[in-house]
Amino acid sequence: MSKKFDYDVLYIGAGHATFDGGAPLAETGVSVGVIESGLVGGTCPNRGCNAKITIDEPVKMTREAQRMNGILKGDLKIDWTKNIEHKQEIIDVLPQGLTDRLENAGATIIHGHAQFKDNHTVIVDGKTEVTAEKIVIATGLRPHRLDIPGTELAHDSEDFLNLKTLPEKITIVGSGYIGMEFATIANEAGADITVMLHSDKVLRKFYQPYVEKVVNDLKERGVKFIENSNVQAFTKTDSGYQITYGDNQTLDTDWILDATGRIPNLDELGLDKVGVKFDKTGVFVNDHLQTNVDNIYAAGDVVSNDLPKVTPAAYFESKYLMKLFSGQTTDAIKYPVIPSVVFTSPRIAQAGISVDEAEKKGYEISTNDLANYWYYQVDKEPIAESKQIHDKDGHLIGVTEVSDQAQDAVNALLPAIEFKFDRKQISRLIGIFPTIGYAAWHRA
Numbered sequence: 266m267s268k269k270f271d272y273d274v275l276y277i278g279a280g281h282a283t284f285d286g287g288a289p290l291a292e293t294g295v296s297v298g299v300i301e302s303g304l305v306g307g308t309c310p311n312r313g314c315n316a317k318i319t320i321d322e323p324v325k326m327t328r329e330a331q332r333m334n335g336i337l338k339g340d341l342k343i344d345w346t347k348n349i350e351h352k353q354e355i356i357d358v359l360p361q362g363l364t365d366r367l368e369n370a371g372a373t374i375i376h377g378h379a380q381f382k383d384n385h386t387v388i389v390d391g392k393t394e395v396t397a398e399k400i401v402i403a404t405g406l407r408p409h410r411l412d413i414p415g416t417e418l419a420h421d422s423e424d425f426l427n428l429k430t431l432p433e434k435i436t437i438v439g440s441g442y443i444g445m446e447f448a449t450i451a452n453e454a455g456a457d458i459t460v461m462l463h464s465d466k467v468l469r470k471f472y473q474p475y476v477e478k479v480v481n482d483l484k485e486r487g488v489k490f491i492e493n494s495n496v497q498a499f500t501k502t503d504s505g506y507q508i509t510y511g512d513n514q515t516l517d518t519d520w521i522l523d524a525t526g527r528i529p530n531l532d533e534l535g536l537d538k539v540g541v542k543f544d545k546t547g548v549f550v551n552d553h554l555q556t557n558v559d560n561i562y563a564a565g566d567v568v569s570n571d572l573p574k575v576t577p578a579a580y581f582e583s584k585y586l587m588k589l590f591s592g593q594t595t596d597a598i599k600y601p602v603i604p605s606v607v608f609t610s611p612r613i614a615q616a617g618i619s620v621d622e623a624e625k626k627g628y629e630i631s632t633n634d635l636a637n638y639w640y641y642q643v644d645k646e647p648i649a650e651s652k653q654i655h656d657k658d659g660h661l662i663g664v665t666e667v668s669d670q671a672q673d674a675v676n677a678l679l680p681a682i683e684f685k686f687d688r689k690q691i692s693r694l695i696g697i698f699p700t701i702g703y704a705a706w707h708r709a
């Protein structure tokens with residue numbers, strides 16, 4: 266590539282959309298720069314997946330222990346402060362590890378906020394100009410905040426993950442991934458939780474009968490759900506906060522989590538200076554992840570598309586750009602099936618054709634009552650069911666499961682869905698028994 270510029274490829278942002286491909290790209294001899302305004306690693310390691318799953322672990326274990334009551338003796342309780350400390354120990358080392366990964370590969374990390382000057386030049390912190398042949402926008406998402414009076418009194422998911430003590434009464438606005446995962450965690454840790462819905466639907470992207478099972482379980486555990494809440498204002502009171510909602514109703518609470526979605530980090534990037542097209546859903550790209558400006562690309566959460574905004578999708582795009590920039594491919598990006606999971610207890614996981622779509626298209630849908638299958642009974646799982654979808658030739662084309670280990674069951678079936686295995690091919694496989702993966706294959 267050209268030596269007219271400081272770097273061959275310059276990434277803005279140091280999350281999964283950058284480092285998973287940026288480090289191996291640097292190893293091929295391409296000169297790589299990375300500009301990051303916050304922690305190297307971005308959302309997933311520092312304030313997303315890794316942090317969340319660490320504080321969820323005792324939640325999952327406590328739930329299991331409750332079911333084993335009588336076999337296991339004693340009452341297990343979560344020490345919130347220690348749980349958060351443990352999370353911090355796990356994630357504290359990640360930015361340095363990822364910095365080492367990039368730097369050992371030959372990439373240069375520049376700390377600061379990037380803004381475009383022209384299509385080959387970025388200004389860092391308003392001072393230093395950095396130039397590159399190609400630039401990748403990988404700036405991710407940030408929390409959306411409700412546009413209502415008192416919005417500054419609410420907190421976001423990062424604040425929740427850093428709570429040193431657990432407030433007694435938490436109100437969560439939004440019932441998507443973050444709202445439901447954090448409601449599950451805080452409820453099990455002992456907080457009094459209210460979830461305020463925008464409509465009457467929770468986790469609208471998941472199979473609703475399974476969502477209902479999770480919601481009913483949380484209701485039995487004391488979580489309150491307010492449908493069509495129409496939240497209007499947050500105010501400070503002597504003892505905490507008050508939420509005005511609905512038809513001038515009020516709710517007193519100790520802590521408010523605004524979990525109403527995430528929006529692209531684009532507004533202070535200077536995209537207008539270079540004419541890159543975008544809207545509130547993200548940056549527009551073609552099937553090579555290239556924007557309308559030839560040398561500017563985008564990857565990860567910040568891209569405008571219908572894919573789940575999850576780490577494995579950012580990883581896949583980052584790897585694709587590595588192959589494109591190092592000359593290993595000129596092909597368009599071809600996404601494999603992208604699974605998704607919500608880490609409630611139990612989890613709901615899905616991949617491929619959804620049950621709703623299968624019903625519309627008349628595919629074969631089989632229902633598996635896993636709660637009555639011996640291996641799920643080992644854990645005494647009360648809520649466990651899956652649906653597998655086959656096309657007319659017997660290929661597995663979709664699965665959705667609600668259970669404690671739904672993510673592993675779905676992961677185990679991914680090759681069958683991606684490579685369109687039929688029942689005959691699946692019957693050739695001998696798995697390890699007894700395992701969740703085997704239980705899933707056994708039904709495919």
Ligand SMILES: Cc1cc2nc3c(=O)[nH]c(=O)nc-3n(C[C@H](O)[C@H](O)[C@H](O)COP(=O)(O)OP(=O)(O)OC[C@H]3O[C@@H](n4cnc5c(N)ncnc54)[C@H](O)[C@@H]3O)c2cc1C
Binds near residue numbers: 303566608
């Ligand atoms: C609470 C939470 C839980 C999650 N749990 C899961 C999960 O369990 N599984 C899963 O697969 N996904 C999960 N996700 C989603 C996952 O974190 C994202 O899909 C993933 O991090 C996207 O990576 P990215 O590189 O596109 O963006 P990010 O990781 O957000 O990285 C973007 C980086 O760009 C930087 N940046 C932004 N603007 C600029 C600028 N102008 N100059 C310099 N730097 C800039 C930011 O500081 C950030 O570090 C979760 C997200 C959240 C918030």
Ligand SMILES: NC(=O)c1ccc[n+]([C@@H]2O[C@H](COP(=O)([O-])OP(=O)(O)OC[C@H]3O[C@@H](n4cnc5c(N)ncnc54)[C@H](O)[C@@H]3O)[C@@H](O)[C@H]2O)c1
Binds near residue numbers: 440462574
């Ligand atoms: N397990 C995972 O993979 C995982 C976990 C957490 C987050 N994430 C990622 O982070 C993204 C953001 O998560 P999220 O939960 O913030 O977003 P989301 O889009 O999943 O949910 C947002 C929720 O806010 C509600 N809402 C919007 N406006 C509202 C209003 N005015 N009043 C009340 N409710 C309102 C929506 O109806 C929805 O229920 C997700 O899209 C996901 O990609 C993934």
